[in-house]
Amino acid sequence: MWQWQTWSELPYLTCDLLADWQHGFFTRQFSPRNPHEITPVLSATASTHRLKQVHGNVVLTPTEIASTTELEVETGYALADGVMTEQPQQAVWVASADCNPILIANRHTGNVCAVHAGWRGTSLNIATVAVKKLLAQGGSLADIVVAIGPAIDGTVYQVTTQTGLEVCRPIALKPFSGDSEADLASVQSMANSPLLPDEQAGRVRLDVRRVNQLQLEQLGVDPNQISIAPHCTYQEPEYFFSYRREKLKKIQWSGIVS
Numbered sequence: 001m002w003q004w005q006t007w008s009e010l011p012y013l014t015c016d017l018l019a020d021w022q023h024g025f026f027t028r029q030f031s032p033r034n035p036h037e038i039t040p041v042l043s044a045t046a047s048t049h050r051l052k053q054v055h056g057n058v059v060l061t062p063t064e065i066a067s068t069t070e071l072e073v074e075t076g077y078a079l080a081d082g083v084m085t086e087q088p089q090q091a092v093w094v095a096s097a098d099c100n101p102i103l104i105a106n107r108h109t110g111n112v113c114a115v116h117a118g119w120r121g122t123s124l125n126i127a128t129v130a131v132k133k134l135l136a137q138g139g140s141l142a143d144i145v146v147a148i149g150p151a152i153d154g155t156v157y158q159v160t161t162q163t164g165l166e167v168c169r170p171i172a173l174k175p176f177s178g179d180s181e182a183d184l185a186s187v188q189s190m191a192n193s194p195l196l197p198d199e200q201a202g203r204v205r206l207d208v209r210r211v212n213q214l215q216l217e218q219l220g221v222d223p224n225q226i227s228i229a230p231h232c233t234y235q236e237p238e239y240f241f242s243y244r245r246e247k248l249k250k251i252q253w254s255g256i257v258s
Contacts, residue, residue, distance in 0.1 A: 001227050007041045011239065015147035017227050021105050021112055022046075023256035025149035025229065027239045035093035035253055046091040046257045052077035053095060053116045057124035059133050061086050081121050082130045084113040085258035086137075093255040097243040098152035098233050100208055101254035104130055105146075108139025112256045119159065119208055123167045127212045128219045141220045146227070149254050150240055153232035154196055154207025157244070164195050164204040171214040 001016050005024065013025040022042040030038060039048045049062050052072040059082030060068065070079045083092040092114040094101050099118035104127070106112070113130045115121075131144055159167075161180055168187045169176060171194075176183045184204070187195045194214065196205035209228050216226055233240035241250040 002229055002231075012041075013150065013229060013231070015103075015227050015229070017145040017225070018103060018105055018147050018256065020107070021256050021258070023103055023112075023147075023254075025101060025103075025147075025254045026252050028241050028250070028252055029239075030252065031241070031250060033253075035091070035255060038093075038253055038255065039091045039257075042091060042255065043089060043257045046089045048091050048093065049083050049085075050077065050093040050095075051080045051083055053081050054079045055118050055120040056081050057121055057126040057129050058082065059084055059113065059115070059126070059130045062090060081117070081126055082113055082115040084130065084133055085111045088258050091255050091257045093253055095251040095253055096149070096151065096233075097241045097249075097251050098157070100151040100212055101149040102127055102130075102212065103147045103149065103254060103256045104134060104144065105256065106134045106137065106139050106143050107145065108143040109134075109137045110258055111137055112258050114254060114256055117208065117212055119163060119167045119206065122208050122211050122215075123169065125170050125215055128215050131216065131219060131221065142222070142225075144221055145225050146216060146221065148209050148212055148226070148228045150229045150231040150233050150236075150252075151209055152234045152242065152244060154194060154205050154210060156232065156234050157206050157208070158198055158200070158203050159206045161202050161204050164206045167206060167208065167211055168195055171211060171218060
């Protein structure tokens with residue numbers, strides 16, 4: 001389902017679900033290139049669209065980016081965490097280190113969306129926000145395909161119990177009671193739960209990728225239309241930057257062309 005590709009001997013990943021679109025989850029080897037420099041790897045003619053990511057759940061189109069007044073002062077980039085195409089040959093990009101880069105495509109319209117989903121954006125259902133916005137252009141849930149790229153694996157991502165429950169709240173089997181121990185037990189009783197035990201009191205291990213997958217499945221996306229990359233940014237320093245590992249603000253880019 002996932003394949004290594006190379007450009008000028010530099011490695012990047014692609015997902016078979018997105019075979020009809022030029023796309024890539026690029027590695028640290030492409031640093032310090034920015035999206036404008038990487039877009040030609042995918043398409044020589046595509047325009048480039050990116051954001052200033054803020055850990056929210058706002059998804060913008062290029063038209064909305066051009067008209068918004070919510071901009072980062074230093075760069076002029078729009079403040080959002082998802083960018084969605086409206087026309088052919090638009091390349092959309094998100095940056096990540098340990099957060100989830102998610103590329104979504106609509107087989108009916110050909111349009112695509114790039115999403116940055118850290119734990120905060122995931123708790124705000126950004127992936128389902130993006131899918132609903134894509135479907136507003138046409139098509140049905142059966143037309144949606146999703147690739148969740150390299151991110152920190154749940155087995156090594158330690159968070160507070162409170163954070164873990166906040167992220168998992170949108171997929172809880174039943175409304176949370178306010179009793180953290182009971183709520184934790186409820187989530188951990190789920191099949192293939194995204195909350196894993198931790199030896200330290202008040203801590204759990206959180207699989208953010210799994211939470212995004214479950215949110216999409218609860219929306220109605222078939223599991224066969226979703227694929228998670230079998231790569232961990234924290235455990236594979238030869239390919240990926242990881243803020244949790246290095247404590248440095250270095251990122252890799254993921255992008256797709258409509």
